[in-house]
Structure formats: structure tokens, C-alpha cells
Amino acid sequence: MMNKSEKTAILEAAGAPAEIEGRSLWRDARIRLFRNKAAVGSMIILGIITLLAIFAPLLSPYAYDQIDWGYIQEGPNWENGHIFGTDGNGRDLFIRVLYGARVSLAVGLLATSVSLAIGVTYGAVAGYFGGKVDNIMMRFVDVLYSLPFMFFVIMLMVVFGRNIFLIFVALGAVEWLTMARIVRGQTLSLRRREFIEAAHATGVSNFKIIFRHIIPNVLGPVIVYMTLTIPQVILTESFLSFLGLGVQEPLTSWGVLISEGAKVIEASTWMLIFPALFLALTLFCFNFIGDGLRDALDPKDR
Amino acid sequence: MLSYAIRRLLIAIPTLFIVITVAFFMMRIAPGGPFDQERALPPEIEKNIKAAYDLDKPLIEQYAIYIGKLFQGDFGPSIKIRDFSVAELIMAGAPASMQLGLSAIAIALIFGVGFGTYAALRQNSAVDFAVMGVAMIGIAIPNFVMAPLLSLVFGLYLSILPTAGWGDGEIQYKILPIIALALPQIAYIARLTRGSMVEVLHSNYIRTARAKGLRETLVVNRHAIKGALLPVVSYLGPATAAVMTGSVVIESIFGVPGIGTYFIKAALNRDYPLVMGVVIVYAVMIIMLNFLVDMVYGLLDPKLKSR
Amino acid sequence: MTTNHILTVENLTARFQTPDGEVAAVNNVNFHLDPGETLGVVGESGSGKTQLFMSIMGLLAKNGTSSGSVRYKDSEILNLPARELNKIRGVSMSMIFQDPMTSLNPYLKISKQMTEVLVEHRGMSEAEALKRAIAMLDRVGIPGAAQRVHMYPHEFSGGMRQRVMIAMALLCDPEVLIADEPTTALDVTVQAQILDLLRDLQKDFNTATVMITHDLGVVAGLCDRVMVMYGGRVVETGSVRDIYYDSHHPYTEGLLKSMPRIDHANEESLFAIPGQPPNLQNLPTGCAYQERCGYVMDRCCAERPVLKVFDQGRASACFREDGQ
Numbered sequence: 020m021m022n023k024s025e026k027t028a029i030l031e032a033a034g035a036p037a038e039i040e041g042r043s044l045w046r047d048a049r050i051r052l053f054r055n056k057a058a059v060g061s062m063i064i065l066g067i068i069t070l071l072a073i074f075a076p077l078l079s080p081y082a083y084d085q086i087d088w089g090y091i092q093e094g095p096n097w098e099n100g101h102i103f104g105t106d107g108n109g110r111d112l113f114i115r116v117l118y119g120a121r122v123s124l125a126v127g128l129l130a131t132s133v134s135l136a137i138g139v140t141y142g143a144v145a146g147y148f149g150g151k152v153d154n155i156m157m158r159f160v161d162v163l164y165s166l167p168f169m170f171f172v173i174m175l176m177v178v179f180g181r182n183i184f185l186i187f188v189a190l191g192a193v194e195w196l197t198m199a200r201i202v203r204g205q206t207l208s209l210r211r212r213e214f215i216e217a218a219h220a221t222g223v224s225n226f227k228i229i230f231r232h233i234i235p236n237v238l239g240p241v242i243v244y245m246t247l248t249i250p251q252v253i254l255t256e257s258f259l260s261f262l263g264l265g266v267q268e269p270l271t272s273w274g275v276l277i278s279e280g281a282k283v284i285e286a287s288t289w290m291l292i293f294p295a296l297f298l299a300l301t302l303f304c305f306n307f308i309g310d311g312l313r314d315a316l317d318p319k320d321r
Numbered sequence: 322m323l324s325y326a327i328r329r330l331l332i333a334i335p336t337l338f339i340v341i342t343v344a345f346f347m348m349r350i351a352p353g354g355p356f357d358q359e360r361a362l363p364p365e366i367e368k369n370i371k372a373a374y375d376l377d378k379p380l381i382e383q384y385a386i387y388i389g390k391l392f393q394g395d396f397g398p399s400i401k402i403r404d405f406s407v408a409e410l411i412m413a414g415a416p417a418s419m420q421l422g423l424s425a426i427a428i429a430l431i432f433g434v435g436f437g438t439y440a441a442l443r444q445n446s447a448v449d450f451a452v453m454g455v456a457m458i459g460i461a462i463p464n465f466v467m468a469p470l471l472s473l474v475f476g477l478y479l480s481i482l483p484t485a486g487w488g489d490g491e492i493q494y495k496i497l498p499i500i501a502l503a504l505p506q507i508a509y510i511a512r513l514t515r516g517s518m519v520e521v522l523h524s525n526y527i528r529t530a531r532a533k534g535l536r537e538t539l540v541v542n543r544h545a546i547k548g549a550l551l552p553v554v555s556y557l558g559p560a561t562a563a564v565m566t567g568s569v570v571i572e573s574i575f576g577v578p579g580i581g582t583y584f585i586k587a588a589l590n591r592d593y594p595l596v597m598g599v600v601i602v603y604a605v606m607i608i609m610l611n612f613l614v615d616m617v618y619g620l621l622d623p624k625l626k627s628r
Numbered sequence: 629m630t631t632n633h634i635l636t637v638e639n640l641t642a643r644f645q646t647p648d649g650e651v652a653a654v655n656n657v658n659f660h661l662d663p664g665e666t667l668g669v670v671g672e673s674g675s676g677k678t679q680l681f682m683s684i685m686g687l688l689a690k691n692g693t694s695s696g697s698v699r700y701k702d703s704e705i706l707n708l709p710a711r712e713l714n715k716i717r718g719v720s721m722s723m724i725f726q727d728p729m730t731s732l733n734p735y736l737k738i739s740k741q742m743t744e745v746l747v748e749h750r751g752m753s754e755a756e757a758l759k760r761a762i763a764m765l766d767r768v769g770i771p772g773a774a775q776r777v778h779m780y781p782h783e784f785s786g787g788m789r790q791r792v793m794i795a796m797a798l799l800c801d802p803e804v805l806i807a808d809e810p811t812t813a814l815d816v817t818v819q820a821q822i823l824d825l826l827r828d829l830q831k832d833f834n835t836a837t838v839m840i841t842h843d844l845g846v847v848a849g850l851c852d853r854v855m856v857m858y859g860g861r862v863v864e865t866g867s868v869r870d871i872y873y874d875s876h877h878p879y880t881e882g883l884l885k886s887m888p889r890i891d892h893a894n895e896e897s898l899f900a901i902p903g904q905p906p907n908l909q910n911l912p913t914g915c916a917y918q919e920r921c922g923y924v925m926d927r928c929c930a931e932r933p934v935l936k937v938f939d940q941g942r943a944s945a946c947f948r949e950d951g952q
Contacts, residue, residue: 054647162336167607169566170600171343177588177596178347254463261465261570263589274465281469281574285477295466302461444690525730528687532725533745533796534718537710543744547735623735623780 048239051315058311061304068301072124075117083118084269086110094289104289106279115271116294122272123301126186126256127249133191134252135245138198143233145199146206147225157203160196168193169255176264183266186259190252201244205237239316246309250302257298273298325625329615333608340604344597345387396598401590407598410583417487418572418579422564424499429506429560434553436507437514441549442541444519453515459508464567468501468574485576498575502567506560513556518549547621554618558611565603633699634803634836635661635684635721640696640706642676642683651908653679653692655860658935663803666830666837668851668868670844670883674905676860677840681806685723686713700804719749722797726809728789732781738765738792739777745799764795768825787818791825798833805830806838811846823850844887848872853941856880859906859916862935863945876944878921915946923948 052058071078080100081087087101091109095102103112145156172189179185209215210233218228253273259265260274261281273294280291390397396407440452475497476484488494521527522545530544572581580599587595619625642654654676661667671677683694686708698706700716717723725731733741742764743757752760758777765773768791781789790810797805807826811819827850830837839850847854847868854871856864856879864877875881882901903920912918914929921928927947935945 158332161332162339166336166340167562167565167600167603169569170603173584173588174344174347174596174600177591177593250461257463258465258570261463262573262585277466281465284469284473288473291466291469295462295470299458299462299466302463303457306457306461525725525727526733529725529731529793530733531687531710532685532717532723534714534716535744535748536714539744539748543740544733544736548733621735624782 048312048315052311055311055314057307058315061307061311064300065304065308068120068297068304069124071117072120075114075121078117079111079114081111081114083114083271084110092283092287092290094287103293104287106276106290107283107287112276112290112293115276116273116297119271119273119276119294120297120301122183122266122270123253123256123274123298126183126190126272127253129187130190130252130256131194131245131248133187134194134198134248135241137191138195139202139237139241141195142199142202142204143206143237146203147210147228147233149207149210153203153207157200160199164196169258172255172259173262173264176259181264181267183270186256186265190255193255194248194252198241198244198248201240202237205240206233209233209236243309243313243316246305246312250305250309253298253305254302322619322626325619326616329612329619333612336608337605340601340608341388341391342384344601345384348593348597391601396601397594399587399592399595401587401592401595407594410595411580411598411602414578414580414583417577418568418581420495421498421502421571421577421579422561422568424495425502425506425564426557426561428499428503429510429564430553430557432503433507433510434514434550437511438518438541438546438549440511440515441518441522444522449515453512456508456511459504460512464501464505465570465574467504468497468571471497471501472574485574487575487577494575494577498571498577501571501575502564505567506564510553510556510560514549514553517552518545521545521549524548551618551622554614554621557617558607558614561610562607565607632662633660634663634701636697636699637684638697638699640680640683640694640698642679642688642692642694644689645691646909649909653860653908654683654694656696657857657860657862659855659862659865661804661836661838663836664834665853666839666851668847668854669838669840669857670842670847670854671857672842672905674859674908675857677857678808680857681723681808681838681840685717685721685806686710687723718745718797718802719800720802721804721806722800722802723806723808724790724793724797724810727813728786728793729813731793732789734781737778737780738784742777742792742796742799745796749800760799761795764799765792768792768795768829769821770795786814787821790814790818790822794822794825794829798829798835801833803836804838805835806840808840809842812841812843819846826850844872844883856883859911860908861916861945862943863917864943865935866942870942876938876942876949877946878923878948879917882920 076082086109087099087105088109090096090099090101090105092105092107093101094104096104101111101113103116106112106115141156141160145153172193175185175189215228215232218232223231256265256272257274257277260272261278263278265274266272276294277291277298280287280289280294284291394408396411398406399410402410436452436456440449443449472484475482482493482497486494522541527540527544530540535544568579569581569584571577572579573585576582580602583595584599586592587599637657637659640654640657641652644651644653653674657676657680659667669677669680679688679692682688683692684698684706686705688694694706696706697704700721705713705716732738739758739761742761743752743754746752746757746760747754750757762773762777765777770776770788770791776784781792784792794810810826811822814822823846826837826839829835830850837850839846841847851868853867854865855862856871856877858879864871864875864880866874866876871880872884875884879901885899886901888898901920906912906916906919912929914927914931915921915924915933918924918928925947931947933945933947933949935943936949937943938949
């Protein structure tokens with residue numbers, strides 16, 4: 020009768036694993052994410068919209084501010100190339116929607132990056148130092164959190180004019196609060212882990228620890244929140260533009276187009292439908308991807 | 322409970338002061354505003370503004386006077402709408418806005434919690450996905466898109482409701498604006514309730530309730546609901562803020578004579594005192610409401626109640 | 629055909645649907661429980677001991693299905709609709725759980741959580757039910773029961789919460805009490821108190837008790853019979869004495885050897901069963917214990933040993949029974 024170690028050797032030689040292989044967190048998350056049909060579909064659609072936005076000038080015979088005098092405020096027409104119709108000034112709606120996509124996506128990404136930069140740093144510092152520093156910093160966040168930011172942004176727009184750069188900063192400044200809270204929570208729990216203590220013990224400066232060790236490890240929830248912030252920002256920018264307080268001519272965004280469309284909704288429904296469709300679709304996709312990411316990184320029995 | 326209340330108050334009060342101070346300084350930096358040396362305003366308005374803002378006094382004194390006036394409800398004169406003070410304009414618009422806002426929140430709560438619970442009890446079924454899918458639409462489609470669409474469908478195509486206007490405040494003019502305001506919140510609250518209810522239904526204490534042989538209705542209505550609704554109560558603060566923000570757009574689209582409409586006009590006309598006044602009023606309301614919601618939450622959560 | 633067993637379980641299997649496939653957490657389990665006796669169910673995490681009783685009580689998660697037969701006295705109760713099962717749960721069969729922190733509803737007062745059992749099952753009025761509840765809290769050793777009953781769970785300590793759970797479970801004088809690791813989450817000194825309480829109550833109320841645990845020490849003081857589980861199946865059964873002094877299955881032996889003992893303090897190192905508990909989704913052919921067994925033979929890797937009775941009330945699932 021053979022003993023155990025001989026048994027194991029034979030099993031291993033035969034190719035049977037001696038023990039079950041562990042799977043890394045990211046690989047697991049990636050598998051779960053790609054199983055989520057809604058999320059995958061959304062990524063594809065967003066990819067298409069992004070490509071359309073990037074290659075906009077190549078996709079239409081018309082420029083976005085070009086007036087077609089013979090075809091003012093008319094519906095979709097495949098023959099003359101106005102596939103989404105034209106607006107009240109005779110400008111092709113298709114290319115304007117795509118240019119609107121450029122603005123909306125750009126604002127979304129840039130403003131979110133601003134909020135990311137501020138929020139992550141703020142949260143990591145607060146969570147890392149803990150104690151009084153954390154307390155004061157978070158009280159400040161609490162105070163800011165209860166403010167009705169939309170009104171302040173509007174106030175900013177009124178006072179300083181409608182500068183697209185200002186829009187980025189204003190929107191980013193509004194969204195960083197929740198990011199800071201999330202990062203601070205994660206940092207607090209990370210702080211007690213051994214590898215942080217080890218880094219500390221070997222004399223790595225606090226600054227370096229925060230940037231090299233803590234921030235890479237809070238990436239999970241940060242990414243989820245980012246994907247959910249982008250649609251918020253796009254929505255806010257559209258809201259401002261709808262009110263007439265957003266981007267200025269000659270730039271256009273979906274909010275502006277929707278605003279123009281809403282005014283003539285009975286006569287020229289296409290002017291509302293197309294930009295609204297693109298906006299809604301984009302927001303949907305980001306939300307689905309965000310939901311999918313959240314489930315992938317932290318699965319519960321949904 | 323008392324210490325909790327005091328802590329929330331300690332946050333509410335500085336917030337209030339930040340809002341007022343920011344508004345104060347914004348006014349003074351604004352180009353083309355009442356404090357701009359290059360201003361070109363009609364002489365009567367100039368006189369009013371000088372009187373209202375005591376421009377010859379030192380800044381600190383101006384600030385003190387400003388705060389004093391605020392507490393008395395004096396926001397100064399509107400610089401674009403002659404003969405009316407900001408306070409008067411806000412009071413004129415308040416009733417309509419209040420009606421719309423409160424109704425919208427009430428509807429959002431009733432339908433949101435209802436749908437959310439319905440979906441949670443049938444988790445992962447077709448009904449669940451359908452309800453959550455529709456809710457997703459409500460969240461993703463902005464209210465300034467939804468409002469014109471509602472107006473189009475119910476006002477024009479089906480002709481059962483007026484497309485816009487306020488008439489004498491009869492109810493048919495209120496229905497569409499209230500629905501438009503409520504829809505995104507119904508969606509959000511439904512998703513929140515469903516998620517929270519699902520989580521509660523998987524908790525250990527619900528397992529205990531079932532092990533005790535209680536009927537399912539008791540398990541849900543007595544044991545699950547309380548825990549599941551706490552996040553919804555928390556959300557009431559941001560929900561009200563969202564409704565207020567939304568009202569700005571909805572009132573414009575439907576021609577409702579509320580504070581929101583004045584706000585938009587003021588923003589586009591650069592009527593700074595009016596803009597400032599509305600922002601302060603809204604901010605104060607939101608801060609007070611958040612405080613109230615915090616209190617309610619404290620009363621509902623036993624762990625906070627006994628502290 | 630009448631039986632004097634209060635609970636008879638035959639061929640009980642509980643399967644779970646997971647993204648990686650189907651898993652049988654409980655696999656073909658057979659046992660019975662007699663009135664007034666205390667049965668210990670011993671095993672590691674993953675042995676299926678908890679899911680076995682979740683299945684019996686109809687508390688399996690949504691992705692789980694049970695098959696087989698569970699008879700309470702003479703009626704079949706497995707897979708009964710909740711409406712029917714609720715006539716038994718909390719009344720004739722009660723269960724208490726491992727974690728008293730999360731097993732009580734934090735948003736309801738203890739009084740409500742207790743009286744509702746009596747109001748619902750016995751039709752008592754709130755006032756009557758409250759009196760009974762206070763009496764029971766007293767019985768389980770909660771000081772100042774009449775005041776404490778109106779408090780919330782977070783105002784009690786862990787040990788007291790577990791006492792409350794026990795009181796709640798016994799309110800309707802059930803014939804069966806299933807205790808799923810009731811002391812695992814508690815401090816050692818509190819553990820001893822709770823076990824004493826359970827033994828005391830068992831004598832007074834004569835409830836048939838199932839004690840689910842991974843700790844053989846708990847079993848020794850409390851149980852009449854023991855059932856050892858591994859990999860979702862029963863691997864050995866016997867009286868407490870038999871299991872302790874004459875265990876047959878290698879796993880039981882391993883469990884006994886790994887209990888730290890004061891009288892063996894001079895030994896070099898603590899014994900631990902080598903290897904890991906089996907991955908239920910990837911069970912080897914043959915005996916689930918083969919990779920950790922000191923007596924493993926060729927046959928063990930090819931064929932699965934079934935639970936064989938080798939003496940009155942004694943059974944073991946090991947091929948050594950054949951040899952010896």
C-alpha cells in the first residue's frame with residue numbers, strides 16, 4: 020500500500036492540480052463584467068458614439084455652422100444628406116448632434132477628471148492622517164455637501180460669463196465631494212493593513228505612501244464612481260445649456276439642441292428627438308456600465 | 322438623540338453662513354452688477370441700490386448690514402424689474418412653487434416606495450427587471466427632455482391636458498408639471514427602495530423572523546420595511562434639493578408663475594439681487610429640510626435615538 | 629405507520645445553482661431524532677451541517693433546492709409551501725443561529741419580537757404574551773426582565789442577546805430546538821454559561837435538541853448522540869462515549885486528535901489535520917477525505933465508501949470497516 024506522498028506525486032504527474040488555483044480580484048471582476056450583457060452592450064454603443072464624435076467632420080457633407088438656404092427647418096432627408104434634418108437656421112442637425120457629442124463627452128470626461136483629482140487627493144489625505152485632520156476635513160465636506168450646487172453654478176455662470184473652461188471647473192468642483200468621501204472610507208480601512216505599516220517602518224514619506232500605495236488600491240470604487248459621475252456631469256451641462264447658461268455659440272451641446280428642439284416640438288419634432296435620443300442613450304450606457312462595474316467588483320445577490 | 326441633534330445643527334449653521342457670505346462676495350465681484358464702477362443703470366435704480374447697499378461704508382459694515390437685512394427678509398431691490406423688491410417677487414412666486422414641489426415629493430415617495438418594494442419582493446423576476454428598467458429610463462432621461470415630451474403626448478396628441486400655462490391655478494394645469502418633476506424622483510426612490518429592501522431581505526434577522534414561522538406579510542411589513550426605508554428617508558434631503566433644481570426648468574417649460582421662472586429670467590437678465598435672493602432662499606430651505614430629515618432619521622433609527 | 633422518532637430524514641440532498649455550476653452542499657443525508665434527546669452535528673465549515681438544517685426548516689437561499697424526505701413525526705414537511713411550514717416553524721420546531729448580533733431585528737424592541745410569536749401562533753393578546761415573554765426572559769437568566777424587555781437589541785451584550793434568542797425560540801414550547809453554533813461568536817466564559825443554560829432548559833422542557841458545532845468539546849458536555857459530517861455527507865454516527873473513546877472514521881479521529889488538551893501540554897506541537905476541506909464543486913472520485921487521510925488505500929480513490937452500520941446505533945463511512 021503506497022503512502023500519501025507517493026500518491027500525490029503520481030496525481031501531479033498525471034496533470035491533476037495539487038491544489039485549486041486562486042483567481043485574482045481583477046480577473047474575477049473582468050469575467051463578471053463581461054458576463055453582464057447590458058454593460059457590454061453599453062460599452063459598444065458608447066464606443067460607437069465616441070467614434071462618431073471624433074470623426075464627425077468626415078461623416079457629413081455639411082459643416083456644423085453651414086447654412087443650407089434651400090432646406091431650412093425641414094425633416095430628415097437621405098437624398099440631400101440631411102439625415103437628421105435641419106434646424107431653424109438651416110444648419111444640418113446630424114453634424115450638430117455629433118459636435119454636441121464632442122462637447123458633452125469632453126465636458127463629462129474633463130470635469131470628472133477634475134473632480135477625481137481633487138476628490139481622490141482630498142479623501143486619501145483625510146483618511147490617511149485620520150484623527151483631527153480627518154475630522155475637520157470631513158466636517159468641511161459635510162458642510163459643502165448640503166449646499167444646492169446647481170444654484171451656485173448658475174450664479175457663477177451669471178457672474179463670470181459662459182466660459183467653457185469655467186464650466187469644466189465648476190462642474191468638477193461640484194462632484195468631488197462624494198469621491199472624497201468614498202476614497203476617505205477606503206483609505207481608512209487600508210491604513211491598517213500590514214503593507215502600509217511596513218512602508219511606514221522603512222521610512223517612506225507620508226506623501227509617497229499616499230500616492231504610491233494607497234491611491235492605486237482605492238482604484239476599484241473610484242472607477243465605479245467615475246463612470247457614474249460622467250453622466251451626472253453631462254446631465255448638468257445639458258441642463259445649464261438648456262437654460263441658456265451653458266456653452267456659447269458657435270459651440271453647441273446636446274442641451275442647447277434640446278432647448279431649441281423643445282421650442283418647436285409640434286412643428287419639428289426631429290429637432291428634439293435626435294439630440295434627446297443621443298443624450299438619453301449616452302446617459303443610459305454610462306449608468307449600465309457603472310452598475311456593471313459595481314457588481315463586478317463587489318458582487319451581491321442582486 | 323440630543324447630541325446627534327446638536328451635531329447636525331453645528332453643521333447646518335456654518336453652511337448657512339457660507340452661503341450668505343459667498344452670495345455677498347459674488348455680488349460685489351460681478352461685472353456689470355450693482356457694484357461695478359462702470360455700471361450704466363437708470364438713475365432711479367442707482368438711487369435704490371445706493372440706499373440698499375450703503376456703498377460708502379466699509380466692507381465689514383456692509384456685510385453686517387447685509388446679514389441684518391437678510392434676517393428681516395430684505396433682499397434688496399430687483400435691478401431689472403422696476404418697483405419690486407426681491408422679497409416681493411419671491412413671495413409672489415412661492416405659492417405655485419411650493420404646491421408643485423410638495424406634491425411632487427409626496428407622489429415620488431408613494432409611487433417610488435411602492436414600485437421599489439413590489440420589485441424587491443419579486444427579485445430577479447421579469448417584473449423586477451421591467452420595473453428597474455423603466456426606473457433607469459426615468460433617471461437617465463433628463464426632466465427637460467421629459468417635460469416637452471409629456472407636453473407633446475398629453476397636451477397635443479391626446480389633448481387631455483393643457484400643454485402649458487397656469488390659468489387660475491386649476492388642477493389640470495398642475496398635473497403635467499407635477500408629474501414631470503416627480504418622475505426622476507420616483508425612479509430614483511424606486512431603485513433605492515428595491516436595492517435596500519433586497520439587502521434587508523437577505524439579512525440574518527429576516528431569516529430569524531421566518532424561522533419563527535411568521536407569515537410573509539408580517540416579515541415584510543413589520544420586520545423588513547423599517548430597515549429598508551432608512552436610506553430612503555436619508556435620500557429625502559437630496560430629493561428635495563433635486564426637485565427644487567428641477568422646478569427651475571419645469572416652471573419655465575410649462576409657464577408656471579413660480580420662483581423658478583423668475584430665477585431663470587433673472588439669470589438671463591443679469592438681475593443679480595434677484596438671483597442672489599433666490600439662491601439664498603433655496604439654500605436656506607434645503608439646509609432646514611436636511612436638518613429636519615436628519616432629525617426624522619434620528620428618531621427612526623433606535624441606535625441613534627438612545628444616544 | 630407510526631414512528632417514535634420525532635424527526636426522520638431520508639436521502640436529503642440540497643443543491644445550489646452557482647455561476648460555476650451546481651453544488652451539492654448536503655448529499656444524501658439520513659438520520660433521525662428522538663423525543664428529548666440531544667444530537668450533536670459536528671463538522672468543519674463547508675461540511676453541510678448548517679445547510680442540512682436550513683433545508684429542513686425551509687430556509688434555504690433562493691438558489692438552493694432540496695430533495696428527499698423529512699418527516700416531522702408522521703407528516704412530510706420537506707418543500708412544504710411557507711404557509712404550511714409556518715404552522716411548524718416557531719411552534720413545534722425552533723432554530724437559533726450563530727450570530728446574535730445580526731440575528732435580532734435592530735429596529736424593533738425585544739418585546740415586540742417576542743410577543744409576536746405568541747400572538748401569531750397561540751392567538752394570545754399582547755398583554756398575555758408580554759407576561760409570558762418576561763417570564764421566559766427571567767427563566768433564561770436576563771436580570772430585570774420586566775424593564776429589559778422594552779429595550780432594543782443593541783442595548784444588550786452578545787451573551788444576553790443569545791439568551792434572548794433562546795427564550796424567543798422556546799416561547800411556544802417546541803418539541804425540537806435546532807441550535808446552529810450558538811456559542812461560536814461568544815467569549816469563552818459566556819460560551820460556558822450559554823451551554824449550561826441550554827442543558828438546564830433541555831432537562832426542564834424535554835426538548836429534542838440538535839447542537840450544530842465544529843467544537844467537539846461542546847458536544848461532550850451536552851449531547852447524547854453525535855453525527856459527524858464531511859463534504860456534505862454523514863461519515864460517522866454513534867453515542868457520545870463511542871465517538872470519544874472508540875471513533876472509527878479517520879476524520880473523527882483527526883478531530884479528536886486536534887483538540888488541544890491540558891494533560892498533553894508537554895507535547896511538541898499541536899496536531900492539525902493536514903490539507904484543506906474539500907472543494908464541493910470539485911470533489912475527487914471516491915472518498916472525499918482521501919487527500920487528508922492517514923489510512924488512504926487505492927480503493928478509497930476509486931470508490932466512495934457508503935455509511936455502513938457496524939453495530940447498534942454505530943455507523944461509519946470508511947472502507948476500513950470492511951478490512952477490520
